[in-house]
Amino acid sequence: MRWVRQAPDTHKKLPPLLWAQEHVQEALRLTATLHRPGLPQHLQIVSPSGWEWASAIAEHLATQAGNCTDVVLLQRPHQRVLRGEGAPGELHRCDESIVVVEVARLLDDDDAWPALREAMTLGSVSQLPGDQQDSPDQVVRIDSARLSAVLVGPESDFRRLREQDGALTTLVPSRVIIRTEVSRDSAGVGTLVGLLRTAAETAGVGAVSAPALAWLIEEEAGRTTRRGHISIQIAESIQCLREARVLQTRGTLNEGSVREAMAHMRARRATAEENHRVRVEFGQLLLHAKGKKQGVVNGLMVYGSGPASYCIPGRITARVSVGREGLVNIEREAKYSGRSFDKGVFLLNGFLRGLFAQESPLGLGATLAFEQSYGKVDGDSATLAEAVALISELSGLPCRQDIGVTGAINQRGELLPVGSINLKVLGWWKTCQQLGRTGTQGVLLPRATVPALQIPRELQAAMERGEFHLWAADTIEDALELLLETPAGLAGAHDGRFEDHSVYAKVARRLGTMSQRLYPKRREPAKRKGAPAKTAVAETATTGTKSPVSTKRSPPKPKGPTKKSAAKKKTTARKKKGGSKTLADAPTDRAAATPSSESSQ
Structure with a gap:
């Protein structure tokens, strides 16, 4: 308020749009x-x-x-x-x-x-x-x-x-x-005050009180993506001043008239959000804000664009089975997903393979889906919720339903910032009010997104009373420990094994069982009686060293008669009968079979 009252009339030689x-x-x-x-x-x-x-x-x-x-x-x-x-x-x-x-x-x-x-x-x-x-x-x-x-x-x-x-x-x-934001300091506030006053004069609104300008500036600050900055795209504020002049025909526009005009503007464009809220209230949109469920996470989805955008939570579910399909993105299969969304699922697949497929392949067939979503889905801000839902299903550990989840991940499991965080926090807060507040509800978000938070006063008061919470995480392990209430259990530095009774240990055990069913070990042929051992080791008594012994087997003797034995029997039989020579009795030496020249003469 002090900055608004002290804002000078500067930039007289500049068009208002070029201020700052x-x-x-x-x-x-x-x-x-x-x-x-x-x-x-x-x-x-x-x-x-x-x-x-x-x-x-x-x-x-x-x-x-x-x-x-x-x-x-x-x-x-x-x-x-x-x-x-x-x-x-x-x-x-x-x-x-x-x-x-x-x-x-x-x-x-x-x-x-x-x-x-x-x-x-x-x-x-x-x-x-x-x-x-x-x-x-x-x-x-x-x-x-x-x-x-x-x-x-x-x-x-x-x-x-x-x-x-x-x-x-x-x-x-x-x-x-051209910049769309200014710093939230005396110079930035002075610029925005000058813009609003000039726009009010141009639109024929007249004088506007300092409290009304201060409230509008606070509203503009809530639209920025960075804390400590104010948006200078004031088209909505100018329209609000014009409608406030209709409500208050005389005198300087006060804060009450401006607030009432803004409430009317938001109510007119909130029809789509109201329809969604009605579905939540009557249970047509399946949501839970308390308890625990396995393989189910409450994701935060933003609908619309511009000033009319809003957030309605939606369930993200996962199912797993033995198979070679890997991660199946149902939104992609149904042609509902965008490129950024598909990329997030691919990154999740890389994270799982890097963590659990170092010694054996993943014998996994898993499906991920946004329930009751029938339109285009894009962005990677749901990757964290998908990862938690999948790990919850694999480990058998139920996930908390009183926490809304947003965040992107990379292949190393680190959390990345997301957009529209203020809309998402406010949307989950409204949903908790509809479904009943428990005092344990809140939003899990990446720590890198915290500087963009602009919390409304009503929500700030609820947080101060302990009715709503915000948790910031750096890695997926932080998120798993909060949502599954079990230590994640990172792999050891030496043996590469996960801690006992941890989330990752349960997942590794389940994936190992599924992999063995899909890729069973080959069994060696059964050993025949009397056959020598396949491997043997001779050990000397003096040195104690081991030397390998040949284990080559001799070919087995045939059980039935061979060609040679059959021919021999026939020859013997013929000799007994008449003593005639046969081809088998002919001499094989060429010198013996051919008469010499002397005998022929």
């Missing part, structure tokens, strides 16, 4: 100073969406350039307007000037950017043929189109323009980003 934008002011000053005919100075300004930033930038550039250089705001950057049709166009009239154009307007016409690019690079532009021109194919060039361009727009528009022209960064190397 020192980098943008410097970039515009350099553009106006370095601009020369034939030596252009182009600039990219990345701005938030929803504001007329181009007009404010053109207004400030005109004061920086002075009377020597004209500043032109291109309202309709279409090809016919820029090039001209049968006559010089807008780019010809902008010779030796600085033009300011919104990127979104350039993207409305596919031929607008090529025309502007031609003037930016060549200092000239070709003119479109007119109706009265003798030769329609004749190209008329206008040489006087030497200009500097300032492109303004959100990052998404610049991304689309880069897809259309890959040389955009080379053509316009200078770039500056």
Whole structure:
């Protein structure tokens, strides 16, 4: 309140949108100073969406350039307007000037950017043929189109323009980003007070009291992602002031009117959240805020975007079985998941393999699902809840249902920060109020997310009374010990085994049993009677050393008759009958079988 009362009326020479934008002011000053005919100075300004930033930038550039250089705001950057049709166009009239154009307007016409690019690079532009021109194919060039361009727009528009022209960064190397937050100090509060007062005057609201401004600034501080900062995107606050003037037609706007107007605005856009809350109240959305359940964790999911976003918890469940499928993401199989969500499941799979699959493969088939979720799911902030649900199912230990869980993990089991933490904490608090408060309820979040917390006063009072709690964790082991109420049991430094009766020991035992069922050990063939032992060791009595003994087995004798024995029996039988020679009785020596030359003569 003191900073609001002491806020000076400064920045009179600047448009309100450029207050506290020192980098943008410097970039515009350099553009106006370095601009020369034939030596252009182009600039990219990345701005938030929803504001007329181009007009404010053109207004400030005109004061920086002075009377020597004209500043032109291109309202309709279409090809016919820029090039001209049968006559010089807008780019010809902008010779030796600085033009300011919104990127979104350039993207409305596919031929607008090529025309502007031609003037930016060549200092000239070709003119479109007119109706009265003798030769329609004749190209008329206008040489006087030497200009500097300032492109303004959100990052998404610049991304689309880069897809259309890959040389955009080379053509316009200078770039500056407009800030959306200011520090929560006397200077930052003074800037925001000036913005609100100027906007109120422009909108015809009139004077606004200091308590009303202080309350609006506190509301803006709750929308930032960092503690100690205030958002300067005040479109909602300006609309609130306009509606407050309808409620209070006379005098200076007071805090009560502003609060009432904001409550009406939020009630009008809260229809989707109310429908979700009704389902929780009547038990149509299956949730529990007390007790314990195995393989079930309460995740915190954010719906919508912008000021209308809200958080409704949802159950994340896991089931396991013997199999080779690994982790099956049901959301992905149903084509409901985004890339960030899928990446989180892959990281969880890497964490499990690194921890439990060093000596044997994971004989695991597990499924993970968001229950009663029928729309697009994205982001990795549910990875911690999925990991806890899976480990709870594997270990057989039930998980606490009075704690909402949010957080991302990496392959080492370290917790990573997540977004929208204020919405998630407030959403779980409202759910606990619906389902009944127990005094043990709260939210588990990564410690790296703590600086982004902006707790409402009502919730702060509940925490001071011990009705609600916040727990910060650094690793997944911290989360498991809180949610499963059992020591996690990290692996020993020497033997690599987990501590007895710990969470990880139970998981390793279960995974080992499942792996043995899926990949059983091969049994050796049964030993026949009388066969020598497969291995034997001879030990000398003098030295006590062991020397291996050959264990090679001789081939077994055949049981039935062989070919040789059968032939021998036939020969013997024939000799007894007639003594005739057979092929078996013929001599095998060649010298004995062939008569000599002497005997033949």
